[in-house]
Amino acid sequence: MVVEEIGDKRFSRTITEKTIDQLPDGEVLIKVSWSSLNYKDALSASGNRGVTRKYPHTPGIDASGVVEESRSDAFHPGDKVIVTSYDLGMNTSGGFAQYIRVPAAWVVPLPAGLDLRESMIFGTAGFTAGMSVMALIHSVPVDRGDVLVTGATGGVGSLSVAILAGLGYSVTAVSGKTTAESFLKKLGARKIISRSEATAGHERPLLKGLWAGVIDTVGGEILASAIKSTDLQGVVTCCGNVASPELSLTVFPFILRGVSLVGIDSQNCPMEYRRKVWQHLASDWKPALLNDLCREVTLDDLDSEIELILRGAQTGRIIVRMES
Numbered sequence: 060m061v062v063e064e065i066g067d068k069r070f071s072r073t074i075t076e077k078t079i080d081q082l083p084d085g086e087v088l089i090k091v092s093w094s095s096l097n098y099k100d101a102l103s104a105s106g107n108r109g110v111t112r113k114y115p116h117t118p119g120i121d122a123s124g125v126v127e128e129s130r131s132d133a134f135h136p137g138d139k140v141i142v143t144s145y146d147l148g149m150n151t152s153g154g155f156a157q158y159i160r161v162p163a164a165w166v167v168p169l170p171a172g173l174d175l176r177e178s179m180i181f182g183t184a185g186f187t188a189g190m191s192v193m194a195l196i197h198s199v200p201v202d203r204g205d206v207l208v209t210g211a212t213g214g215v216g217s218l219s220v221a222i223l224a225g226l227g228y229s230v231t232a233v234s235g236k237t238t239a240e241s242f243l244k245k246l247g248a249r250k251i252i253s254r255s256e257a258t259a260g261h262e263r264p265l266l267k268g269l270w271a272g273v274i275d276t277v278g279g280e281i282l283a284s285a286i287k288s289t290d291l292q293g294v295v296t297c298c299g300n301v302a303s304p305e306l307s308l309t310v311f312p313f314i315l316r317g318v319s320l321v322g323i324d325s326q327n328c329p330m331e332y333r334r335k336v337w338q339h340l341a342s343d344w345k346p347a348l349l350n351d352l353c354r355e356v357t358l359d360d361l362d363s364e365i366e367l368i369l370r371g372a373q374t375g376r377i378i379v380r381m382e383s
C-alpha cells in the first residue's frame with residue numbers, strides 16, 4: 060500500500076507493485092505473513108505528518124513473517140519473527156506490504172506458544188496492553204479492588220480487559236459504544252460504564268476512590284477523572300490520546316492518595332523488557348478468546364477499516380492477511 064499526497068493536504072492510498080530493492084537498507088529481509096491495523100497506522104495512512112514526515116509512504120507499524128535473507132548472526136532464513144514499534148511504518152516502509160527490510164535490533168523471534176497470525180492479533184495494541192498490565196500488576200494485587208479500562212472496545216483496551224480478566228482482576232470497562240456490552244462481557248469485564256459516567260463530577264479535584272488501578276487508552280477528561288477516582292496507592296497507566304492529549308489535574312490524587320501515574324511508550328521499549336512482555340503474551344497472559352477479538356481483512360479491504368478506526372468506531376483488532 061502506497062500513500063501519496065495528491066494535492067493540498069489530500070492523500071491517496073493505492074495498492075502498487077514495487078521491487079525489493081526499493082525497500083530501505085537493513086540487515087533482515089522478512090516476507091510478511093500478517094500485519095494489523097492500529098490507530099497510528101490510520102494516522103500515517105491519512106497523511107498525518109506527526110506520524111509520517113515524508114510521502115509517498117507504506118504504513119504498517121506491525122508485521123509478522125518469515126526471514127528471507129539476513130546479514131545478522133541472530134536471524135536465519137526460515138526464522139519466524141515479529142516486528143513492531145521502532146520506526147516501522149512511521150518513516151520506514153511498513154507492514155502493509157509483502158516484504159519489509161529492517162535492522163536486526165528491531166526483530167523479535169516469535170515466542171513459543173504464539174503463531175504468526177496470533178502475534179498480529181496482539182500487534183502493537185496488544186504489546187501496549189501487555190506493558191500496561193505489567194506496570195499495573197507490579198503494584199496492584201488481584202484482591203485490592205476493581206480495575207478500570209478506558210477505550211475498552213479499542214485495540215489496546217479490549218486486550219487489556221481480556222488479559223486482566225484472565226489474571227483474575229475485576230474489570231470495569233468504559234465504552235462509548237452502546238452495543239459493546241456483550242463483546243466486553245465475553246472478554247471478562249464485570250461491569251460496563253458510559254463515558255459520561257466515567258467523567259461524572261470531573262470538575263472536582265478528588266472523587267470517591269473507586270479504582271485499585273486504571274489502564275487508560277484515551278487521555279483527556281476520562282483519564283483525569285480516572286486518576287481522581289483512584290484509591291490509595293493505586294496505579295494508573297497512560298498510553299493514548301484518542302480523546303485528548305490534555306490532562307487537567309491538581310496534585311491531590313498523588314499527594315493525598317499516593318496514586319502513581321505510569322507512562323507507557325511501546326515504541327522505545329528496551330529489547331529485554333520487550334521479549335519479556337511477548338513471553339507473557341504467548342503464555343500466562345494469552346486470552347482464551349484471542350481469536351474472537353479480531354476480524355481478518357486483506358490489503359484491498361483496508362481503506363474502509365482505516366476510516367472506521369479514525370472515527371473511534373472499530374471494535375477489537377483488525378488483522379491483515381498478507382500471505383496468499
Ligand SMILES: NC(=O)c1ccc[n+]([C@@H]2O[C@H](COP(=O)([O-])OP(=O)(O)OC[C@H]3O[C@@H](n4cnc5c(N)ncnc54)[C@H](OP(=O)(O)O)[C@@H]3O)[C@@H](O)[C@H]2O)c1
Nearest residue numbers: 098210211212213214215234235299300301302324325371
Ligand atoms: N504509547 C504507546 O506506546 C501506544 C501504543 C499503542 C497505541 N497507543 C495509543 O493508544 C490509543 C488507542 O490505540 P488503539 O490502537 O487501541 O485505538 P482504537 O482501536 O481506535 O481504540 C481506541 C478506543 O478509544 C475509544 N475512543 C475513541 N474516541 C474516543 C473519544 N473521543 N473519547 C473517548 N474515547 C474514545 C473507543 O473505544 P470505546 O468506543 O469502547 O469507548 C475506541 O475504540 C491511541 O491514542 C494510540 O495512539 C499508544
